[in-house]
Amino acid sequence: MKLLSNFYQVSGEVLTHRFDATAYLVNCGEFSVLIDCGTAEGYEKLIENIKKCGVEPENIKYIFGTHGHYDHVGAAYLFKEKYGTEVFLHEKDVERVESGDGMKTTAELLYGKSFTAFKVDRILKGGENFSFGYINIEVIHTPGHTPGGVCYVLETTGLKVLIAGDTLYGGFSAKIDSNEEDWKKSLDKLCDRQFDLMVIGHSNPTLLGDAQDRLNDARNSFAHYYNPWFKTFKDKYKY
Numbered sequence: 001m002k003l004l005s006n007f008y009q010v011s012g013e014v015l016t017h018r019f020d021a022t023a024y025l026v027n028c029g030e031f032s033v034l035i036d037c038g039t040a041e042g043y044e045k046l047i048e049n050i051k052k053c054g055v056e057p058e059n060i061k062y063i064f065g066t067h068g069h070y071d072h073v074g075a076a077y078l079f080k081e082k083y084g085t086e087v088f089l090h091e092k093d094v095e096r097v098e099s100g101d102g103m104k105t106t107a108e109l110l111y112g113k114s115f116t117a118f119k120v121d122r123i124l125k126g127g128e129n130f131s132f133g134y135i136n137i138e139v140i141h142t143p144g145h146t147p148g149g150v151c152y153v154l155e156t157t158g159l160k161v162l163i164a165g166d167t168l169y170g171g172f173s174a175k176i177d178s179n180e181e182d183w184k185k186s187l188d189k190l191c192d193r194q195f196d197l198m199v200i201g202h203s204n205p206t207l208l209g210d211a212q213d214r215l216n217d218a219r220n221s222f223a224h225y226y227n228p229w230f231k232t233f234k235d236k237y238k239y
């Protein structure tokens with residue numbers, strides 16, 4: 001579904017499969033990129049959705065992973081095998097996807113599936129900027145949900161769109177190496193920035209226009225009751 005002129009949501013619970021996190025297609029002109037790509041279960045529908053956006057899947061040059069979880073990058077091996085797509089991921093989540101760790105990728109932990117390991121082509125550290133024609137993608141390292149979690153800032157048509165992945169509203173568990181102090185610092189980092197729009201890792205196709213308020217509320221409510229997202233906050237915002 002089209003969100004901006006060259007920015008589409010192509011995966012998610014209602015668009016592809018109930019396992020799938022959100023994935024976004026960015027049409028850069030000469031080629032396209034995906035930000036996350038969902039699971040193998042949703043892959044066929046994802047391909048259909050990409051085609052509906054006027055993009056052939058072989059024209060997808062890169063997948064930017066927000067973190068090494070099954071629901072976000074489980075289908076990456078299929079893109080690599082079929083289309084030679086290169087996968088970008090933060091260095092601290094590389095080991096879990098390259099070893100196919102069923103727990104740390106959540107594949108077995110949450111979905112009862114095995115994770116098909118794949119090689120990461122470009123290792124991110126945070127702070128990188130990728131300029132593709134009229135598009136810019138900035139990498140912000142935001143550990144907490146996982147050690148290698150990142151947010152991407154997409155700049156297009158004069159707007160800065162925060163692609164937050166699971167840094168907003170993701171689950172907290174020692175089994176996936178979540179870290180409360182790191183997560184708080186990551187939220188501080190995001191609160192210090194300005195974004196025009198935001199999208200999150202699990203939602204129906206939606207552009208959120210109140211990124212600053214939501215980020216500030218998230219930082220203030222984070223880890224109350226050791227439930228990452230304070231109950232009244234969840235009641236206040238329904239997704």
Ligand SMILES: [Fe+2]
Pocket residue numbers: 067069145166170171
């Ligand atoms: Fe996650």
